[in-house]
Amino acid sequence: MKTLNELSNELKKKNIRLTHQRLKILEYLYNAKTHPTVEEIYSALKKEVPSLSKTTIYNTLNYLSELNIIKSLIIDENEARFDGVTDNHGHFKCSKCGKIYDFDINMDALAADRLDNFEINEKTVYFKGICSGCLSKI
Amino acid sequence: MKTLNELSNELKKKNIRLTHQRLKILEYLYNAKTHPTVEEIYSALKKEVPSLSKTTIYNTLNYLSELNIIKSLIIDENEARFDGVTDNHGHFKCSKCGKIYDFDINMDALAADRLDNFEINEKTVYFKGICSGCLSKI
DNA sequence: TATTATATTGTAATCATTACAAAGAAAAAA
DNA sequence: TTTTTTCTTTGTAATGATTACAATATAATA
Structure with a gap:
């Protein structure tokens, strides 16, 4: 807060x-x-x-x-x-309830050979699926 | 083709x-x-x-x-x-020329503790930055 | 307080996307 | 092949998020 x-x-x-x-x-x-x-x-x-x-x-x-x-x-x-949080973190969107969850992820570990010589300024990771809350209601 | x-x-x-x-x-x-x-x-x-x-x-x-x-x-x-390619792969968008490049990435290695008990159906990874072509023109 | 620079507001414009109904084309049945 | 049925295509109009713009209001500065 x-x-x-x-x-x-x-x-x-x-x-x-x-x-x-x-x-x-x-x-x-x-x-x-x-x-x-x-x-x-x-x-x-x-x-x-x-x-x-x-x-x-x-x-x-x-x-x-x-x-x-x-x-x-x-x-x-x-x-x-x-x-409001600008640190790198991933987002998960639940397809059922629409809620978006944050999760920590090590972006530095995300590397790609093909991008050698590229300047990477921003990395984005997001997942979609069903959250535990919605799963337990089934 | x-x-x-x-x-x-x-x-x-x-x-x-x-x-x-x-x-x-x-x-x-x-x-x-x-x-x-x-x-x-x-x-x-x-x-x-x-x-x-x-x-x-x-x-x-x-x-x-x-x-x-x-x-x-x-x-x-x-x-x-x-x-047209539905295999999981990452995308890189060059902020200069707007071109989008594909790159291979091991999505399975992307895991997050906080998402235990979540059903993950789709993983997306994209990067932004400047591609080697545009960098060499500077 | 007066002045200057910047932000806020409402309205209208823009642009991607979708809804809808008529017309057309593909697949299935005869 | 012809007929019938089902699904697709099309154009237009509607929607909804976002931006442009100009007038008004507010914050910072002198």
Whole structure:
């Protein structure tokens, strides 16, 4: 759980303009562990920040994503998802309940001969299947 | 290079109705190694099959994808890409030239403790960076 | 506080994808 | 082969996520 104060300091350090919207969006992203979509963030914050516009959410997420403060995921078509954790880790999406789980993985061990002389800047790993929760309900 | 004849037999074996469009789309997908988008397939085949509609391409690709005859990729936002090779392999996308390279990778070695008791049906690995061709041009 | 630079907002535009219904083609039956 | 049935193709319109843009509002700075 990060407080608004901690988030403020983080942004200040990086010379990112502090706005109410940015802090709220970041707060939500860090504390929700759901890898939310823009839609989810919008619905969740509308009550607290009634003026909030989706464009702002897109702007903010894209901006922070470029600065590597958050990470955008592409797990399924149609919807971008966002993650407050930028360390490399894998994602698992349950096809039944739709939930996304994080898991640790050693990306350095992922190497490919054919990519010698390539500059690799980003490694992504995701799995799909059925989570233990859904399996136990069958 | 697969011929139309070979493709016909493949579809017949699986009881998939043979149509001119399906064969042409599959032929293109198998022989182009570019992981094309729907747009690319459409532009490439329009001359040969003037009646071809994008809806047909979507229908065909989604259908064959469900049957595991081809594979759909999500490497970047916005556009679905398709791959005639369904064996597990990784994809590398060059941020400079946009080209997508295949590479072999041992997916079985990818395991995560936290996913014990999960049923994993699909593993995806993709990298981003700059390919050797683009690097040598700098 | 006044000024300047940047962010937010709402609306309209864009672009990939899907829904749908009519027309056409392939497979099966006669 | 011809007829019938079933499935596919097509074009158009609808959908839904995302972006462009210009006016307004807010944060940082002097």
